[in-house]
Amino acid sequence: xSAATEARLWYAQRISAMVLALCVTVHLATLVYATxxxxxxxxxxxxxxxxxxAGSFYALFVIACAIHVPIGLARVFEEWxxxxxxxMWVATLMIGAVTLGLGLCAVYAVVIK
Numbered sequence: 001x002s003a004a005t006e007a008r009l010w011y012a013q014r015i016s017a018m019v020l021a022l023c024v025t026v027h028l029a030t031l032v033y034a035t036x037x038x039x040x041x042x043x044x045x046x047x048x049x050x051x052x053x054a055g056s057f058y059a060l061f062v063i064a065c066a067i068h069v070p071i072g073l074a075r076v077f078e079e080w081x082x083x084x085x086x087x088m089w090v091a092t093l094m095i096g097a098v099t100l101g102l103g104l105c106a107v108y109a110v111v112i113k
Contacts, residue, residue: 009071016068023061048111055111062103070096 070092077083
């Protein structure tokens with residue numbers, strides 16, 4: 001892999017990590033606030049139905065995961081399993097695609113449906 005590609009992957013990993021850190025913080029703060037207010041899971045889900053803000057936030061969360069996970073797994077596969085090349089990248093990209101697909105389905109089910 002070229003140095004330029006490695007640099008792009010490094011930046012994508014770091015930027016997605018920053019987005020994930022923000023999303024996790026907002027998500028956990030929201031859950032703590034909601035549970036302290038006595039809201040149940042059903043009440044929280046009732047409030048997210050039809051919310052463009054909630055849908056956009058969680059879609060961003062899922063997209064950041066789908067970018068971050070394959071790059072991190074590729075590094076783990078290289079170091080622990082000694083996988084290299086096309087097979088490793090196909091495996092990690094498939095995992096990323098599944099993460100994206102299932103995550104967006106969950107966002108759709110919770111927010112839209």
